Amino acid sequence: MSALFWFGYYRNDEGHLAAFIFGLFMLMPVLGTAISEAINGAFYSDYEGYFLSYIGLSHVSYGMLKWRDVIEILGQDAG
Numbered sequence: 001m002s003a004l005f006w007f008g009y010y011r012n013d014e015g016h017l018a019a020f021i022f023g024l025f026m027l028m029p030v031l032g033t034a035i036s037e038a039i040n041g042a043f044y045s046d047y048e049g050y051f052l053s054y055i056g057l058s059h060v061s062y063g064m065l066k067w068r069d070v071i072e073i074l075g076q077d078a079g
Contacts, residue, residue, distance in 0.1 A: 001022070002022070002055060002059070005018060005019065005022060016062065016063045016064075016065060016066045016069060016070050017063065017069070017070050017073050017074070018063075019059045019060070019062045019063035020059070020060055020062075020063025020064065020070050021063075022059045022063075023055075023056045023057065023058070023059030023060035023061075023062075023063060024056070024060065025056075026052050026055045026056030026059060027052070027053070027056035027057070027060070029052055030049050030052050030053050030056065033048075033049055034049075
């Protein structure tokens with residue numbers, strides 16, 4: 001999905017909101033795994049968490065390059 005976003009949205013310096021949201025979705029399993037392992041002990045591979053963290057944080061940071069636009073779009077429905 002990341003490759004599809006790259007060729008569809010990111011290549012023309014667009015898609016910052018999509019990158020931000022995609023990054024958050026990639027970070028959700030990392031957070032869930034961390035909570036699960038805190039309760040039940042180590043179960044998952046550390047490499048999977050590192051990979052998802054890298055992908056998630058890189059997408060979030062790309063999305064936050066134009067953070068004002070992202071926050072403006074996210075805040076439109078709040079009003």
